Amino acid sequence: MSSSYSGNIKFTIFGQSHSPAIGVTVEGFPAGFAPDFEELAAFMARRAPGQSELSTPRKEADTPEFVSGLFEGKICGAPLTAIIRNTNARSKDYSELLAKPRPGHADYTANVKYGGAQDYTGGGHFSGRLTAPLCIVGGLCKQLLKKEDISVDARIKEIGGIEDETAMKEAILKAKAQGDSLGGIVECVVSGAPAGLGETMFGGMESRISQLVFGIPAVKGVEFGAGFAAARLRGSENNDPFEMIDGKVVTKTNNCGGILGGITNGMPLVFRVAIKPTPSIAKEQDTVNLLTGENTKLSVVGRHDPCIVPRAVPCIEAAAAITIYDALLEAGKVNA
Amino acid sequence: MSSSYSGNIKFTIFGQSHSPAIGVTVEGFPAGFAPDFEELAAFMARRAPGQSELSTPRKEADTPEFVSGLFEGKICGAPLTAIIRNTNARSKDYSELLAKPRPGHADYTANVKYGGAQDYTGGGHFSGRLTAPLCIVGGLCKQLLKKEDISVDARIKEIGGIEDETAMKEAILKAKAQGDSLGGIVECVVSGAPAGLGETMFGGMESRISQLVFGIPAVKGVEFGAGFAAARLRGSENNDPFEMIDGKVVTKTNNCGGILGGITNGMPLVFRVAIKPTPSIAKEQDTVNLLTGENTKLSVVGRHDPCIVPRAVPCIEAAAAITIYDALLEAGKVNA
Amino acid sequence: MSSSYSGNIKFTIFGQSHSPAIGVTVEGFPAGFAPDFEELAAFMARRAPGQSELSTPRKEADTPEFVSGLFEGKICGAPLTAIIRNTNARSKDYSELLAKPRPGHADYTANVKYGGAQDYTGGGHFSGRLTAPLCIVGGLCKQLLKKEDISVDARIKEIGGIEDETAMKEAILKAKAQGDSLGGIVECVVSGAPAGLGETMFGGMESRISQLVFGIPAVKGVEFGAGFAAARLRGSENNDPFEMIDGKVVTKTNNCGGILGGITNGMPLVFRVAIKPTPSIAKEQDTVNLLTGENTKLSVVGRHDPCIVPRAVPCIEAAAAITIYDALLEAGKVNA
């Protein structure tokens, strides 16, 4: 367990914010599969930084180099490894952070865990940048799911409690101007997944989607279907009645989010993800100096997003797509 | 993946509601550990049925027989297997369910997944009864954690939206009288866990706790610290400022729920779980007849809880205790 | 890792020689599969003790009780757990062994590993008796392979260097009369397995068969095809030339034992296993007293086989059958 996912598809995400490269090694894509690299680039561009005034000005090409696993443009059956070179690094921005952990970041916990040996520059392995390799795997899974007529679409449900898109943008810019940040909620819908996917208990779809989704920095909550609201409904309200339509079993409502007993029921799989506000803020915060043991202040300089939510959307699609593809492999509905 | 958890501690939960027995096989308990079986029995009694008018009248001793892994009352290093015989079975209650799946239950999805071969009596392997073996593992982990001065305590936060205990009980009895059911929210707090537990990304504490918690029937949401509320806070509000107290690094608030970057920060680990209302209700519901393909009605007879939340509390403690013990093993802070 | 196998089929073997029961928990058998329990009993009888003057007089029914995973006689998709009650235990035979480890046995290494907490009676979890649950899994895999026209057959190749069956028996009885024991070599052939099974490198068929075969007590060597003899051949002698017969690719020889690059080539899969002589012998041997730290002598009393080889044959078939079934699952040629 750690930066590896080890289901029927297996991958390990590697790299640090300022290491020579970041990337991923994957096993489980079907031999003969010809990825659409333009489509993948378009998918990855959705999470890339430097796209607008709403996100960090750090610009990177983020074009993966596939150093293994392909032959004549197709998956050849050997492990697929893609690397993305880190360029435009500005590690001096971060020199202060070994001494002064940023509130809300992994600086302190990484220091405890790795005894000071961690790469603290730019958040090291804990940087949101590590979601780029996740999107490589997820983007390719989305392409494989499309062949099975399964779509995975996430959207921003709210930012800072606001659901109106124009108002969201204004709120982000206002927070940015104040040296502050906002969080939000993303909703993801998987359509076209067959009934019968998932395993019992700890192999249920909720367990598996959560394992990946909580691997995305800043995620603090996950709910399926009615989720927390279901806790306030009565059984007669929350249960989804079955009915036959054109000889197909469907449910009249979808409070279960398409999952019963951990297994898909053929209805859309729906879940929502709570994303905390970006911890990196210019506003002065209280922290400690780990070297001197004194209380001190910190104002996080350097480039960061006032709101990570928009860039989290493709990452959450990636997590869902990987889980669904993994479950299809498991069910023998596709072959690796 | 499925009814197995395969971390540093490994176990597989087996059994069906009406099979000869249910139980669990575990690897990872330390040789020489002498379990307190009375304490374990007391812990398991918290989830046992038939305790009050608030829960199902199905009464079972639920006393585990340890058929392997013990020698002279101590863990001997070999896999530990405990079985609980199923008694007082009333499988005729369930004969209708092969044809008519219960809304909100796994009857339909199990039928699709197993092509009709599933044990549909009493929910089979999907029965809440399978949380008893989970409590065996979790109860023993709690005993091991106590040796490390780590406590795991869950409590009912709300039932049907109500936080007052007396009002909760009335609401449950009222729902029961109406042939209906209620859900709720359970909050769990782990105190005394050292900083530095957990791995990166998919091995983070949120990912691991969620994998186990979503394995408990009826769980539809999990949030850590401020959770979904954090999505509506600003970074300056949500970040937990660090401070030094008696030479120890602590945080002034705990919106992160004791987890940063997936790794414990030494503050209490806090999470909440959304539990849906018991799907088994006497009220008539719409369903389908899988044999005839017609729409039909169903009123679930047999014994069931009007509210599963009270019995879920120890199960959630079990899931948390297992994850913490697993992380301690991983960190080499305890030895198997 | 340990008493669990975690491939596409997963199982954990539990129990000690004198614990209440031994058994196994398995995930991965296909829902709807109706095991032939008489055939399984016949298979298990091949390894059962007390069958002839050539094996230990310890007699046990060894009839497994399936406490979970079956419904109306068929695999229902839930984990399968079978237990075999230990009867006819004579643990006083073994009381001396905590102090005096038996040469060639795991008594000493278990004592170091478990710090004295191990169940030392009858070898505890290290007893050859634990191969009975392996035969439950393997016997059922053999039944599943038969449906795919795949057979797994092992035979005694030699005992004490002797290949003639009558001479073998005499040698065993002679060794027994002298309070000594013999080892031997078992050859296993898998016929009918399709080409293309197995994964690359550490997932190759040799790696996987070995992992299971070395899990059988007393196994000290494994070789595939020409094996160690191949090390003395030239490439032109050892390579198996391909030829077309009736439009099918075959090889003229089978020095590779049906495996190239870890993957089956469609020819019979052939391997041999070296089994050491039973370490339990009546002859006096040198050992140490772990309590006093003195050198001492030991003559192993109690019931044991003068030659374990005949009883190892079905265990090796079991290991091979499990691996082949596991690889078929992996290749999507059968569904769990």
Added chain:
Amino acid sequence: MSSSYSGNIKFTIFGQSHSPAIGVTVEGFPAGFAPDFEELAAFMARRAPGQSELSTPRKEADTPEFVSGLFEGKICGAPLTAIIRNTNARSKDYSELLAKPRPGHADYTANVKYGGAQDYTGGGHFSGRLTAPLCIVGGLCKQLLKKEDISVDARIKEIGGIEDETAMKEAILKAKAQGDSLGGIVECVVSGAPAGLGETMFGGMESRISQLVFGIPAVKGVEFGAGFAAARLRGSENNDPFEMIDGKVVTKTNNCGGILGGITNGMPLVFRVAIKPTPSIAKEQDTVNLLTGENTKLSVVGRHDPCIVPRAVPCIEAAAAITIYDALLEAGKVNA
């Protein structure tokens, strides 16, 4: 399972003979560990090609670039990824091989498994070149073991049945001149490993060493201690008597190869590996044309070793070192 090893240390080997790069991603090295890169280079040089007239003239720098997992020259706790660029590729040598599988190679089995999508140039992912990344992991494990005073040393025991070194070389050159090849036997000894390493049954040291060793191309047999010879000994000859020397429990002989019940006993761990003769030979061989379905002839052109045994020696040390380090992690004797 496949090109991944997933114990307490986890790694995936990627790349093809002529892909842009080969390499490995590893989790499990201890944060703060400062590898000696010169020592690693020296270790890797032992398996590098182009060193003498005895091996393939294909010359490669084989200098790994560590693109992640290091910070200021030390392991930082994030996954370690090293890549080795493929240069000096001559893939036109191999164009014939898609149609005509080389006897003794994986060309045919890969073609069946991957349905023709495999990278067939230079053996693709099945190339012996993929042992270079294995040596990166193993070389680093050897450095970690040295800190624990554990050494791993393999040597050529025989080549083509010859044990004399001068005669070996002559035999190799003679075989080369005849367009043929030789195999051999390598013996590996691990000294200084503590007693108590390894798990029960399938987690025993023999199982785990074998899983890795059989991942090395051309390995067809593994035996521990007396191995196959033990099958011809009597119990009284094969059992290793215990004795006390300076208060330490040792054995007078080491027929068990330092492993009892799968667990180390503190004596040297000894095993031997059978390596088949290099299948690539200039001599004309019979094969088939997979496109036309006709029988045909093949003479393997291109660069290859007349005997791979010398270059296999460090690979076998690597496999042993990885397993021992993995077992130390498991036993909590070192921390990741």
